[in-house]
Amino acid sequence: MKLPLLCFSAALLAVSTPHLFAQASAADIVVSDDLESTAVGQIPQGFTKTGAIAVADDQAHSGKHSLKIEPAIKGGRFITLSPDKVAALGGEHWGRLYYKVKTPAPLPVIPEGKKSGSIHTTLVAGKCTSPLANDPIEVRLVGLSVNGTGAFKYLYNVQTKLRGEFGVSQKTTNQFTDEWTLLEWHADTATQTYQFFVNGQEITDIALHKGAGQYDKSEIPAKFDTYSIGWTNYQAATDPGFTVWIDDIALGKKRLGPVAAHK
Numbered sequence: 048m049k050l051p052l053l054c055f056s057a058a059l060l061a062v063s064t065p066h067l068f069a070q071a072s073a074a075d076i077v078v079s080d081d082l083e084s085t086a087v088g089q090i091p092q093g094f095t096k097t098g099a100i101a102v103a104d105d106q107a108h109s110g111k112h113s114l115k116i117e118p119a120i121k122g123g124r125f126i127t128l129s130p131d132k133v134a135a136l137g138g139e140h141w142g143r144l145y146y147k148v149k150t151p152a153p154l155p156v157i158p159e160g161k162k163s164g165s166i167h168t169t170l171v172a173g174k175c176t177s178p179l180a181n182d183p184i185e186v187r188l189v190g191l192s193v194n195g196t197g198a199f200k201y202l203y204n205v206q207t208k209l210r211g212e213f214g215v216s217q218k219t220t221n222q223f224t225d226e227w228t229l230l231e232w233h234a235d236t237a238t239q240t241y242q243f244f245v246n247g248q249e250i251t252d253i254a255l256h257k258g259a260g261q262y263d264k265s266e267i268p269a270k271f272d273t274y275s276i277g278w279t280n281y282q283a284a285t286d287p288g289f290t291v292w293i294d295d296i297a298l299g300k301k302r303l304g305p306v307a308a309h310k
């Protein structure tokens with residue numbers, strides 16, 4: 048009885064999966080990079096880099112290459128997209144990446160005089176002008192916050208230059224594992240919508256659907272001036288810090304969906 052059931056499920060997947068993501072044509076794709084054509088030690092074409100980050104072949108989601116973030120106690124290790132491609136994202140875009148954190152992951156360093164520590168980390172962020180206050184902000188489209196036990200919550204966060212920061216955080220916690228995790232995000236200025244998905248499942252705790260012209264606590268910009276992908280932890284991690292791999296990066300006008308892992 049098992050075999051027919053499996054066949055039926057596979058057939059169902061084959062039918063439903065392409066349908067779900069079939070709307071993304073080549074014209075909708077701004078970046079789609081499995082990192083296989085970038086030499087070890089280099090970064091993909093169309094990006095500049097900050098900190099210790101480069102293509103490596105010690106881990107991969109697809110093929111043999113991924114982007115490796117070397118450990119650091121704190122600070123940024125990221126690649127920044129070329130301005131023409133940032134402009135192509137316009138006021139609405141989807142993003143996708145797979146990531147994996149080396150385990151055991153480091154813990155927050157407890158600041159002097161405090162009983163516990165936490166680490167706020169950004170994986171994807173863009174600098175832009177606030178549609179609310181018309182001042183410089185950074186919209187952090189993929190981020191997480193690690194607590195003292197090492198558990199973490201995903202969050203949407205906006206850092207303003209003069210008005211402090213705001214954000215919305217997942218209600219439940221996650222643990223870093225040795226598995227590749229699929230992250231997808233969607234931002235739309237026209238409807239002030241933000242969505243975030245983990246392994247295809249939306250984290251509705253941090254979804255925003257504010258509506259046209261409703262910028263308060265969303266501030267999704269009409270355009271980004273910069274767009275960066277990597278790992279920036281603002282508070283100190285225990286030595287040697289986080290080592291992270293990222294693979295199968297995609298940015299575009301439509302949801303791009305999952306890609307096959309290497310076998």
Ligand SMILES: [Ca+2]
Binds near residue numbers: 108109294
């Ligand atoms: Ca790859």
